[in-house]
Amino acid sequence: MFAPFILALRAAGVPASITEYLALLRAMKEGVAGFSVDDFYHLSRAALVKDERHLDRFDRVFGEIFKGLESPSGEAPRELPAEWLRKMAEKILTPEEMSQIEALGGFDKLMETLKQRLAEQKGRHQGGSKWIGTAGTSPFGAYGYNPEGVRIGQEESRHRRAVKVWDQRQFRDLDEDEALSSRNMKVALRRLRRFARTGAATELDLPGTIGATARNGGSLDLHMVPERHNAVKVLLLMDVGGSMDDHIRICQELFTAARSEFKHLEFWYFHNCPYERVWRTNRRRRETERPTMEMLRTYGPDWRLVIVGDATMSPYEIIQPGGSVEHWNEEAGQVWMGRLTRHFRKAAWLNPVDQSHWRYTQSITILQRLMENRMYPLTLAGLETMARELAR
Amino acid sequence: MAQFKGTENYVASRELEVAVNASVALQRPLLVKGEPGTGKTVLAQEIAKALGYPLIEWHIKSTTKAQQGLYEYDAVSRLRDGQLGDPRVHDIANYIVRGKLWDAFESEQPVVLLIDEIDKADIEFPNDLLLELDRMQFFVYETRKTIAARHRPVVIITSNNEKELPDAFLRRCFFHYIRFPDRETMEMIVRAHYPDIRRDLLREALNVFFDIREVNELKKKPATSELLDWLKLLTIEDMPPEALRSSDTKTAIPPLYGALLKNEQDVHLFERLAFLARRRGG
Numbered sequence: 001m002f003a004p005f006i007l008a009l010r011a012a013g014v015p016a017s018i019t020e021y022l023a024l025l026r027a028m029k030e031g032v033a034g035f036s037v038d039d040f041y042h043l044s045r046a047a048l049v050k051d052e053r054h055l056d057r058f059d060r061v062f063g064e065i066f067k068g069l070e071s072p073s074g075e076a077p078r079e080l081p082a083e084w085l086r087k088m089a090e091k092i093l094t095p096e097e098m099s100q101i102e103a104l105g106g107f108d109k110l111m112e113t114l115k116q117r118l119a120e121q122k123g124r125h126q127g128g129s130k131w132i133g134t135a136g137t138s139p140f141g142a143y144g145y146n147p148e149g150v151r152i153g154q155e156e157s158r159h160r161r162a163v164k165v166w167d168q169r170q171f172r173d174l175d176e177d178e179a180l181s182s183r184n185m186k187v188a189l190r191r192l193r194r195f196a197r198t199g200a201a202t203e204l205d206l207p208g209t210i211g212a213t214a215r216n217g218g219s220l221d222l223h224m225v226p227e228r229h230n231a232v233k234v235l236l237l238m239d240v241g242g243s244m245d246d247h248i249r250i251c252q253e254l255f256t257a258a259r260s261e262f263k264h265l266e267f268w269y270f271h272n273c274p275y276e277r278v279w280r281t282n283r284r285r286r287e288t289e290r291p292t293m294e295m296l297r298t299y300g301p302d303w304r305l306v307i308v309g310d311a312t313m314s315p316y317e318i319i320q321p322g323g324s325v326e327h328w329n330e331e332a333g334q335v336w337m338g339r340l341t342r343h344f345r346k347a348a349w350l351n352p353v354d355q356s357h358w359r360y361t362q363s364i365t366i367l368q369r370l371m372e373n374r375m376y377p378l379t380l381a382g383l384e385t386m387a388r389e390l391a392r
Numbered sequence: 393m394a395q396f397k398g399t400e401n402y403v404a405s406r407e408l409e410v411a412v413n414a415s416v417a418l419q420r421p422l423l424v425k426g427e428p429g430t431g432k433t434v435l436a437q438e439i440a441k442a443l444g445y446p447l448i449e450w451h452i453k454s455t456t457k458a459q460q461g462l463y464e465y466d467a468v469s470r471l472r473d474g475q476l477g478d479p480r481v482h483d484i485a486n487y488i489v490r491g492k493l494w495d496a497f498e499s500e501q502p503v504v505l506l507i508d509e510i511d512k513a514d515i516e517f518p519n520d521l522l523l524e525l526d527r528m529q530f531f532v533y534e535t536r537k538t539i540a541a542r543h544r545p546v547v548i549i550t551s552n553n554e555k556e557l558p559d560a561f562l563r564r565c566f567f568h569y570i571r572f573p574d575r576e577t578m579e580m581i582v583r584a585h586y587p588d589i590r591r592d593l594l595r596e597a598l599n600v601f602f603d604i605r606e607v608n609e610l611k612k613k614p615a616t617s618e619l620l621d622w623l624k625l626l627t628i629e630d631m632p633p634e635a636l637r638s639s640d641t642k643t644a645i646p647p648l649y650g651a652l653l654k655n656e657q658d659v660h661l662f663e664r665l666a667f668l669a670r671r672r673g674g
Contacts, residue, residue, distance in 0.1 A: 019563045023418060030417040032410065039410050046411035050562035052425060052569040206467065213471065220475050 002044075005065045009048060012057045016048040023047050037066070186257045189387060201226050232391075233264035235299050235344070239309030240269045240282055242325075247352035250378055251308060254350070266303075268295060272313045273333035273367075274340060275324055292336060296343050304390045305344035308378070310353045311367045318366050337370040348386045349375040355382075401584045402431070402438040403577060411568040412439060421507075421525055421547035423562070426570030429615025432550040435570075436506035439548060445501065448545075450492035451508045458520030461491040461507075462530050462539075484534050493524060494539055502543035511554040518561040526564055573616065575602065585620055589627060596636035597623055600646045604653075610661065614652040622651035 002024070009016045024047040033039040041062060049058045201224035208223035215221075236258060238251065258265055268278040268290075278295055280288035316323035318333040341347050349367065351358070355377040358364045368375045374389065376382035396412040398404030404412075412435075415422035424432045440447035450461055466487045473481040480486045490498075496505040510518060524530045525547060529540035549565065551557065573581060575598060582594060601622075605613050614622075625648045626636075635647055646652065653659050 015559070017563055023420065023566075027414045027418055030414075032414045032417050038406065042407040042410035043414055045407070046414055046422075046566045046568055050423070050557075050559075050565065050567045055569060204468065210467070210471075218475075220471055 005044075005061070006048075008061045008065055009058065012061045014049060014054045014057050014061070020048050020050075186261050189257055189261045189383065203227055230263060232262060233299070233303045234258065234262045234266075235295075235303045235305050236265065236267040237274060237278065237305065237307045237309075238267060238269050239272060239307075239311075241271055243310050243312050244352075247310060247378075250352055254308065254378065264303075266299065270309075271326055272309070272324070273311075273317050274307070274336050275327075275329045275333060276331065276336065292339075296339065299344075301343060301345055303344060303346075305340060305347040306386070306390075307340075307347070307349045307371075309349070309351065311349065311351055311364045311375070312353060312361050313363045315362045315366060318363055318370075334366070334370055337367070341371065346390050346392075347371065347374060348390055350378045350382065350386065351375055352378040355379075396439055396442050399438055399442060402434060403573075403580045403584055404435075404438075405571075405577070408435075408568055408570070411566055415566040416443070416546050418566075419528075419544040419546075421549050421565045423549045423551060423557075423565040423567045424570060425551050425553060425567070427572055427613070427615050428552060429617035430570045430572060431616060432570060433506070433508055436504055436508075436548040436550075439546065440504040443502075443504065443546065445504045445546065446499070447504045447506060448492055448496045448499075449506045449508060452510055452513045452517070454512050454514070456513045456517070458513075458517050458524075459491075461493040461521070462524065463491050463494055463532060464489045465534050488532065488534060493530070496545040497528060497539055497541040499542065499545070503545045505545040505547045507547065507549045509552060510549050511551040511557070515555055518557050522560060522564070572605075578616070578619070581616060582620065582623060586623060586627065589623065590633065592633040593626065593631070593636070594623070596633045597626060600636050601652070604646070607661070607665070610653075610658050612654050612658065614654075618652050618654075622648060625651050 002021070006016055006021050024044055027033065027043055027047060028040075033043040044062070045055070045058055049055055203225050205223040205225040208225065209221065212221040212223055213219070236255075238255070244251070255267070268280060269282060269285075270278050274292060276292050277289050278292050279285045279290065313325075314323070317325060318337070321330060321332045322328050323332065349371045351364065353361070353364070358368070358375075364375070374386075376386040396404070396409055396416065398409070411422060424435060426432055436449070437447055465484075466489055470481055470484070470487040492505065496503050527540075528544045529538055531538050578598060578601075579594065582589065582598075597619075601614065601619050604610070629648065631647060649659065649662065653662065
């Protein structure tokens with residue numbers, strides 16, 4: 001009965017299956033939805049969507065199928081990343097206004113003002129909807145910006161009675177494929193856990209007890225084992241300063257996640273490429289500096305080394321002695337990289353730079369080779385692959 | 393068939409009612425997700441109340457095994473009894489400890505079974521329960537008996553999204569995502585809990601509350617349960633509504649913020665914002 005609906009859902013990337021379709025039909029037969037479209041919407045959503053990230057897609061498909069709503073031509077409408085909108089705001093609002101808004105209430109407020117401003121602009125430039133395109137400064141031009149797709153002016157969600165439920169698209173925020181919060185970072189890092197039994201014996205060892213009792217000729221012989229603890233040891237080397245400033249936020253999230261997830265976590269900083277010295281705190285760098293060799297001696301090969309850096313620098317900083325931008329280094333960065341990877345058999349490099357840009361930066365290619373291809377993007381998928389590799 | 397409707401102290405949206413009724417009618421589990429503090433666990437209690445069924449709660453921890461919900465074989469006490477020559481030892485059934493699912497299946501009347509925070513358990517946990525929840529029966533190896541449900545229980549499963557649940561499991565459930573309530577709904581929820589709260593206090597408190605939720609950098613945004621706690625504190629302290637109006641007070645930190653902000657980073661963030669606001673104002 002609703003076959004086209006199911007097919008459209010599947011085409012939109014909502015993984016609805018036959019089982020769920022049949023469940024929906026049965027529920028219809030039972031009269032759960034009655035004769036109201038809204039109820040049918042709720043029912044089909046509960047039956048067919050199993051992940052809140054798909055709710056928005058569902059709303060869109062539902063709107064299309066049951067109202068003949070036309071989707072914008074070309075590619076499926078995609079929400080513009082918050083970053084673009086921010087850039088946009090920077091272009092349109094003055095820095096004073098920006099900081100004022102930031103202080104007032106962050107992003108939402110910013111969008112609000114931006115929306116107003118765009119509306120005003122539309123009035124003044126008679127071109128109407130094309131204003132952004134013709135101005136030539138907009139960061140959207142290149143991406144084929146479509147005001148309908150972006151829906152900057154979507155007022156509907158404010159007045160919920162005015163529109164049908166599925167048109168309000170209340171779940172838009174949840175449809176983020178690469179939402180990377182410290183919460184799901186933690187979940188990804190959890191794969192790294194290695195359980196080991198150490199410490200006081202507090203748990204009953206059932207197989208041991210049974211074995212010992214049997215050997216004892218049937219008289220009970222209790223055996224205890226220590227509880228299991230996460231025994232993985234992680235050494236985090238973080239690149240700071242320079243080009244890493246763009247990635248501060250995500251590194252901070254990673255750091256928070258790692259710190260609460262591992263009991264044995266040590267972290268050191270370096271700049272651009274690891275050389276003969278690393279340090280503990282950035283503010284008191286001189287006092288907390290230690291020779292890298294000492295670090296190698298302190299942490300055994302059973303530690304897992306995770307380097308976080310954008311690996312974006314001049315190739316000389318890696319391959320030439322004295323190539324460092326900060327000081328005269330006796331030995332080239334690649335010598336140190338070799339020492340690190342030889343010492344720590346389990347090592348990985350996390351790179352916050354978008355993976356599709358890697359091959360355009362020579363230094364990334366070099367370091368990727370030095371890491372024996374164990375460089376992963378700092379995304380959820382990248383973290384998971386890394387955790388799986390390191391846990392082997 | 394009894395229908396689920398919101399009760400006087402639980403405000404349920406129409407979508408939630410439909411989802412619950414569908415899962416009751418089709419006797420399939422209902423998976424409920426949503427921000428912490430939006431009333432996922434309370435939902436099961438309210439469903440039980442609305443349908444007039446008893447509620448069996450199974451709270452999942454990281455160490456919980458699926459088997460524990462069915463039954464456990466207490467080998468140690470049998471060993472001990474064997475040593476002491478207790479006659480009970482000859483019947484293995486004496487050492488089978490029933491789990492929550494068993495209780496729910498064997499119950500004389502239909503029950504509501506809450507499996508709380510299923511994502512806390514091991515990644516294989518939901519898979520181990522697939523057949524049991526589908527057929528509502530399981531096999532006890534020790535006694536060679538099949539335990540089948542007399543009445544299929546209404547199963548409510550909550551998840552906080554810490555782990556992805558397997559597709560095979562999801563396919564067998566209905567799903568509902570509890571959205572964060574908007575202002576109107578929130579007012580109804582508060583009224584359901586504190587019917588005689590002062591109107592002006594509630595208005596100011598909701599202003600502050602939604603303002604706080606607007607701040608994007610917060611680690612843990614306050615949710616419904618925090619708001620309810622906070623309002624209770626405010627009424628106990630007999631706080632005048634004017635004290636909440638941040639625009640004319642010197643500080644922007646709401647009074648008794650401890651109920652709303654749960655970690656020191658968030659409190660610091662607020663102090664900083666308050667400082668900036670003061671500087672701008674003065």
